Amino acid sequence: MGVTIYDLAREAGVGIGTVSRCLNNHPSVSPETRAKVLSVVKRLSYQPHAYAQRLASRQANTISAIIPFFTNHFFVEVLRGVQGKSQELEVDLILYGVHNADQVEYYLKRSLSRGHVDGVMFFSMKFPDSYVEKFQQIGLPVVLVDTHHPLFDSITVRNVDGAKSAVDHLYDLGHRQIAMINGYSGTRPAKERFEGYRRSLESHGIAVNPEFLFYSGKEKLDGFSRESGYNLMKRVLEKRNDSSSPSALFVASDIQSLGAVDAIREAGLRIPEDLALVSFDDIELARHAGLTTMRQPMYEMGSLAVSWLKARMKDPDLSPREETFLPELIIRRSCGSTARVTQSPASGRGAMV
Amino acid sequence: MGVTIYDLAREAGVGIGTVSRCLNNHPSVSPETRAKVLSVVKRLSYQPHAYAQRLASRQANTISAIIPFFTNHFFVEVLRGVQGKSQELEVDLILYGVHNADQVEYYLKRSLSRGHVDGVMFFSMKFPDSYVEKFQQIGLPVVLVDTHHPLFDSITVRNVDGAKSAVDHLYDLGHRQIAMINGYSGTRPAKERFEGYRRSLESHGIAVNPEFLFYSGKEKLDGFSRESGYNLMKRVLEKRNDSSSPSALFVASDIQSLGAVDAIREAGLRIPEDLALVSFDDIELARHAGLTTMRQPMYEMGSLAVSWLKARMKDPDLSPREETFLPELIIRRSCGSTARVTQSPASGRGAMV
DNA sequence: AGTGTGCTTGGAAGCGCTTCCATAAGATAT
DNA sequence: ATATCTTATGGAAGCGCTTCCAAGCACACT
Numbered sequence: 234m235g236v237t238i239y240d241l242a243r244e245a246g247v248g249i250g251t252v253s254r255c256l257n258n259h260p261s262v263s264p265e266t267r268a269k270v271l272s273v274v275k276r277l278s279y280q281p282h283a284y285a286q287r288l289a290s291r292q293a294n295t296i297s298a299i300i301p302f303f304t305n306h307f308f309v310e311v312l313r314g315v316q317g318k319s320q321e322l323e324v325d326l327i328l329y330g331v332h333n334a335d336q337v338e339y340y341l342k343r344s345l346s347r348g349h350v351d352g353v354m355f356f357s358m359k360f361p362d363s364y365v366e367k368f369q370q371i372g373l374p375v376v377l378v379d380t381h382h383p384l385f386d387s388i389t390v391r392n393v394d395g396a397k398s399a400v401d402h403l404y405d406l407g408h409r410q411i412a413m414i415n416g417y418s419g420t421r422p423a424k425e426r427f428e429g430y431r432r433s434l435e436s437h438g439i440a441v442n443p444e445f446l447f448y449s450g451k452e453k454l455d456g457f458s459r460e461s462g463y464n465l466m467k468r469v470l471e472k473r474n475d476s477s478s479p480s481a482l483f484v485a486s487d488i489q490s491l492g493a494v495d496a497i498r499e500a501g502l503r504i505p506e507d508l509a510l511v512s513f514d515d516i517e518l519a520r521h522a523g524l525t526t527m528r529q530p531m532y533e534m535g536s537l538a539v540s541w542l543k544a545r546m547k548d549p550d551l552s553p554r555e556e557t558f559l560p561e562l563i564i565r566r567s568c569g570s571t572a573r574v575t576q577s578p579a580s581g582r583g584a585m586v
Numbered sequence: 587m588g589v590t591i592y593d594l595a596r597e598a599g600v601g602i603g604t605v606s607r608c609l610n611n612h613p614s615v616s617p618e619t620r621a622k623v624l625s626v627v628k629r630l631s632y633q634p635h636a637y638a639q640r641l642a643s644r645q646a647n648t649i650s651a652i653i654p655f656f657t658n659h660f661f662v663e664v665l666r667g668v669q670g671k672s673q674e675l676e677v678d679l680i681l682y683g684v685h686n687a688d689q690v691e692y693y694l695k696r697s698l699s700r701g702h703v704d705g706v707m708f709f710s711m712k713f714p715d716s717y718v719e720k721f722q723q724i725g726l727p728v729v730l731v732d733t734h735h736p737l738f739d740s741i742t743v744r745n746v747d748g749a750k751s752a753v754d755h756l757y758d759l760g761h762r763q764i765a766m767i768n769g770y771s772g773t774r775p776a777k778e779r780f781e782g783y784r785r786s787l788e789s790h791g792i793a794v795n796p797e798f799l800f801y802s803g804k805e806k807l808d809g810f811s812r813e814s815g816y817n818l819m820k821r822v823l824e825k826r827n828d829s830s831s832p833s834a835l836f837v838a839s840d841i842q843s844l845g846a847v848d849a850i851r852e853a854g855l856r857i858p859e860d861l862a863l864v865s866f867d868d869i870e871l872a873r874h875a876g877l878t879t880m881r882q883p884m885y886e887m888g889s890l891a892v893s894w895l896k897a898r899m900k901d902p903d904l905s906p907r908e909e910t911f912l913p914e915l916i917i918r919r920s921c922g923s924t925a926r927v928t929q930s931p932a933s934g935r936g937a938m939v
Numbered sequence: 940a941g942t943g944t945g946c947t948t949g950g951a952a953g954c955g956c957t958t959c960c961a962t963a964a965g966a967t968a969t
Numbered sequence: 970a971t972a973t974c975t976t977a978t979g980g981a982a983g984c985g986c987t988t989c990c991a992a993g994c995a996c997a998c999t
Contacts, residue, residue, distance in 0.1 A: 235700040235724075237955055248979035253957060261977060278720075283702040284637040284646065285955035288984050293637065302669060309662055316655060316683040328681045330669040347588040348985090349636040367631075371588075491874070521844070521871055590985055601949035606987060614947060638985035641954050701955090 236279045245273040256281065293351050295325040296542055297344045299337065300356040302330030307514055307531060308356065311378065314535025315354065322543055324351075337361065345371060352542040354378060360385070374545035376538045380421075386541050386554045388534050392422055392513075395527040395560030396429025396483065397436075399511045402525070402562055403481045404437050406570055408509060412445035412479035414465045414489055416456035423448070423455070426485045426513060444472065445479055449489075457485070462492025469493075470500050481509040481568075487519040487526055490567075494522065505569030515563055525568035527560035534558060589632045598626040609634065646704050648678040649895055650697045652690065653709040655683030660867055660884060661709065664731065667888025668707065675896055677704075690714065698724060705895040707731060713738070727898035729891045733774075739894050739907045741887050745775055745866075748880040748913030749782025749836065750789075752864045755878070755915055756834045757790050759923055761862060765798035765832035767818045767842055769809035776801070776808070779838045779866060797825065798832055802842075810838070815845025822846075823853050834862040834921075840872040840879055843920075847875065858922030868916055878921035880913035887911060 238256075242249045247266060254262045255270040262270075273279075287293050298315055300308055312328075319326040327350060329340040341364050344353045352374040360375075360382050368375050369384065377387040403411050413430050416423040431441050447465040449456025462484065472478065484490040490512035497504055504510055512519070515528035537556065545551055564570050591609075595602045600619060607615050608623040615623075626632075640646050651668055653661055665681075672679040680703060682693040694717050697706045705727040713728075713735050721728050722737065730740040756764050766783050769776040784794050800818040802809025815837065825831065837843040843865035850857055857863055865872070868881035890909065898904055917923050 235955090239955080242979090249956085250958080250980060251978055254978090257957080263977060266977080280699045280724075282641070282700045282955050284640040285701070285984090286957080287637040288635070288641050288954090288986085289956040289958080291957090291984070302666065313655065313683075316681060317685070320683070320689070325680050327678050328669060330666075330673070332670070332673075336673070346633045347635045348638070518871065518874055521874065588985090592985080595949090602986085603949060603951095603988080604947080607948090610987080614945095616947065619947080635985050638954095639987080641956085641984090642986040642988080644954070644987090 235282065236277045240277060241270065241273050241279055244277065245270045287348065293348055295327060295350045296352045296354065296539070297327040297329055297350045298354045298356065299329045299331060299340045301358060302332055307516060307529065310531035311356065311535040314532035315539055318536040318539035322539060324543070331358070345373065351546050352376070354538045354542060355380065372549055374542055374549060376542045376545070378534055378538045384553060386545065388538055388556050390529045391557045391559050392425030393429040393432065395513065396426040397433040398560070398562050399513065399527050400430050400433035400483050402568065403483065403509060403511055404433065406509065406568060408481035409439065410477060410479045411481045411483060412447065412469060413483045414447045414462060414469065414493060415485045416449050416489070417451045418448045419451060420455045423485060430483055457488055459488055459492035462489030463496050466493035466496035470496065484510060484512040487512045487514040487516045487524055490524055491518060491522060504567050509569045510567040523566040525565045525570065526563050528563045529560050530558050588635065589630045593630060594623065594626050594632055597630065598623045640701065646701055648680060648703045649705045649707065649892070650680040650682055650703045651707045651709065652682045652684060652693045654711060655685055660869060660882070663884035664709065664888040667885035668892055671889040671892035675892060684711070698726065704899045707891045707895060708733065725902055727895055727902060729895045729898070731887055731891045737906060739898065741890055741909045743882045744910045744912050745778030746782040746785065748866065749779040750786045751913070751915050752866065752880050753783050753786035753836050755921065756836065756862060756864055757786065759862065759921060761834035762792065763830060763832045764834045764836060765800065765822060766836045767800045767815060767822070767846060768838040769802050769842070770804045771801045772804060773808045776838060783836055810841055812841055812845035815842030816849050818842070819846035819849035823849065837863060837865040840865045840867040840869045840877055843877055844871060844875060857920050862922045863920040876919040878918045878923065879916050881916045882913050883911050
C-alpha cells in the first residue's frame with residue numbers, strides 16, 4: 234500500500250542503506266545522491282512508517298501521561314504544559330486519563346509494555362508500590378508530578394510554605410481569628426496545608442484553636458469539592474455566634490472556597506467585610522470569582538516534567554531529582570487587601586464576591 | 587533486553603506460532619498448551635512489544651485528535667468524551683494540541699505517516715483542502731467535529747436551531763427589543779447563530795434592527811473572548827439612551843457573555859432586571875456565573891467521534907456520515923425566567939449575576 | 940488397510956525500518 | 970606504479986511480532 238524505502242531505492246537507483254541515511258541526515262552521503270533521493274521522496278510523497286522505525290531503532294519517541302482527568306482545573310493547566318513541551322521536543326504524547334482507581338494499574342501496565350513508550354509521567358496520585366520495582370527493572374524512566382517517591386524524579390509544590398504565606402497574608406491584614414477549612418485529613422495536601430497554617434500562626438504567637446479547624450471526611454475527591462466547602466462553611470457559620478468567631482478563613486482549595494462563598498452569601502454575609510477568604514490552587518474559576526489564592530505554577534510543572542523525562546531517557550542512570558515550586562500569592566478581592574497585584578482586565582474585574 | 591516470544595516458546599517447549607496464538611486468543615490451541623504457555627508468560631512477566639505487533643499486524647490501534655488546545659472549555663469537555671470512549675474501546679489516543687495555525691499542517695503530516703495512527707479526529711477548525719486528497723489517497727479515516735467537509739464524517743451542532751431557541755426563549759419571556767452580540771462575522775458559528783437570531787425574530791414578525799447587531803472584528807479568537815464581550819457590551823450601553831433600547835441580549839458565546847456581565851455591572855445595571863442575557867455553549871464558567879445558555883452536548887460529541895472513527899477503521903468504504911446535535915436550553919438566572927430547570931446545588935446556587 | 944477430516948502445531952516469510960560490515964572508488968602518499 | 974587512507978555505497982541481518990502453509994496426529998468411515 235505505502236511507499237517503502239525499497240521503492241525509493243529502486244526509483245533513485247541507489248541502495249536502501251543510502252536512502253535511510255539520506256532520510257536521517259547521516260553525514261556520509263554525497264550531496265548529489267542526497268538531492269537525487271530527496272527528490273524521489275518528494276515525488277512519491279513518501280511517508281516513513283513510524284512503527285517500523287521504532288522497532289528497528291529501538292525507541293518509541295513517545296511518552297505517556299497518567300493523569301487524573303479533569304477533576305479540576307489544576308490538571309488542565311498542567312496538561313497544557315506537558316503538551317506544549319512535548320510538542321517542542323517532538324515527542325508523541327499518549328494521554329491516559331484516570332477516572333477511577335482501577336485504571337491506574339491498567340495504564341501502568343500498558344506503559345510498561347516494552348517499547349511502547351520511552352517514559353512515563355505520573356500525576357497527583359500515589360504511585361503504587363507494586364509497580365515501583367517493575368519500572369526499575371525494565372529501566373523505564375518515570376517522572377512524578379505533584380506526588381513523591383524516593384526512587385523517582387519528582388516535581389511538587391511547597392504546600393507548607395504556600396499555606397504559610399496565605400495565612401501570613403491574612404495576619405498582615407490584621408486578622409487574628411483565622412479558621413481553616415480543609416480536605417480529608419489523610420491526604421498529603423491537607424496535612425501540609427494545615428502544617429503551613431500552624432506554622433504561620435505559631436510564628437505570630439497565636440495558638441491553633443481546634444475549634445477553628447474544619448476537616449472534610451473521606452468523601453468524594455477527598456473533600457476537595459465545592460459541596461464539601463459549602464457544608465463545612467455552614468458549620469463555621471453555625472459556630473459564629475459563640476464567644477470568639479473567626480474574621481478570616483484559610484481554605485485549602487479554591488474549589489472548596491467556591492462552595493464556601495455560596496454558603497456565606499446564603500447567610501447574607503459579605504466577603505471580605507464579614508469574612509475574608511484566602512485559598513489555594515488558582516484554578517480558572519478563582520480568577521473569575523475574585524478569590525485571593527496561592528497560585529501553583531501548573532504550566533511550568535507540566536513542562537518541566539517533560540524536560541526531565543527527556544533528560545532521563547538520554548541518561549537513565551541519573552540519580553533521582555526533586556524540584557519544588559513555591560506557590561505565589563495572587564491577591565484579588567476575597568481577602569480584603571487593597572493592594573491589587575494582578576491588573577489585567579479579566580482578573581481585575583470578575584464578578585462578585 | 588526484554589522477554590520475547592522466542593523465550594516463551596523455548597521455555598514452554600512449543601513453537602512461536604503457538605505462543606502467538608495463545609496470546610491472541612486464537613481458538614485452535616489446546617487448553618493444556620494454552621495453560622502451559624500462559625504460566626510461562628506470567629513467570630517471565632512477558633510484555634508484548636507494541637510496535638512489533640503493530641508492524642506485523644499492520645494496524646496501530648491508535649488514533650489522534652487534532653484539537654485547538656484549551657482556548658476555551660468547549661474543548662476540555664469534548665476531549666473528555668474522546669478520552670472516555672478511547673479508553674472504553676482500548677485504543678491509544680495521541681493528543682495533538684494546536685496552539686497556532688502552523689501546527690495544523692505539522693500534525694496532519696504526522697498523522698499521515700503510514701501506520702502511525704489508524705484514524706484522525708479533527709476539531710473545530712477548517713480542514714485544509716490541500717490535505718483532503720492526501721487522506722483520501724492513503725485511505726486514512728477522518729472524523730470532523732464541530733466543522734464540516736463533504737468527503738468526511740462530520741459531527742456538528744445545530745447552531746441555527748440553537749440560536750433560534752435561545753431568542754425564542756427571550757421572546758417568550760416578553761422581550762421584544764432583543765439585541766445580539768456576536769463574534770467575527772466571517773466565522774461559521776457567528777453566521778449560523780445570527781441566522782437563528784434572525785429566524786426567531788422573523789417568525790415572531792419582528793424585523794432585524796441593524797442597530798441591535800454588534801459584531802466583533804477579526805481579532806483574537808475571532809472575537810469569542812471575554813474582552814470582546816466586554817467591549818461590545820460597552821457599545822451596547824452607549825446606545826442605551828437612544829429612543830429604543832434593548833431589554834435583552836442574545837450573546838453568541840458564554841465567554842463573551844462573561845465580559846458583557848462585567849460591563850453591565852460596571853454600568854451599575856442589574857441582570858436580568860435591566861438586561862436579560864442568554865448565550866451559547868454552556869462552558870463550566872456559565873454554570874458558576876448563572877448564565878442561561880444553550881448547552882452543546884460536548885462529551886457526547888467527542889465520544890461519538892471515536893465510535894465513528896472505529897467504525898470507519900473497520901469498514902473504510904462507508905460513505906460519509908453526518909450527525910447534528912441540537913443544543914439544549916439551560917435556564918439559569920441571567921434570563922430572568924422563573925422556571926428553573928437545573929436543580930443541582932452547584933448550578934442552582936452559583937454566585938452572582 | 941486405505942482414505943478422509945478436523946484439530947494442533949512448528950516455523951518460515953514478511954512487516955519496513957536501522958545499522959553494521961564489506962567493498963568500491965577516489966585521493967593521497969611513497 | 971603501488972600501498973594506504975577516506976569517503977560513499979550496497980545490502981544482509983535483525984528488531985519482535987503475525988500469519989500462513991505444511992505437516993503431524995488421532996479418529997472415523999469405507
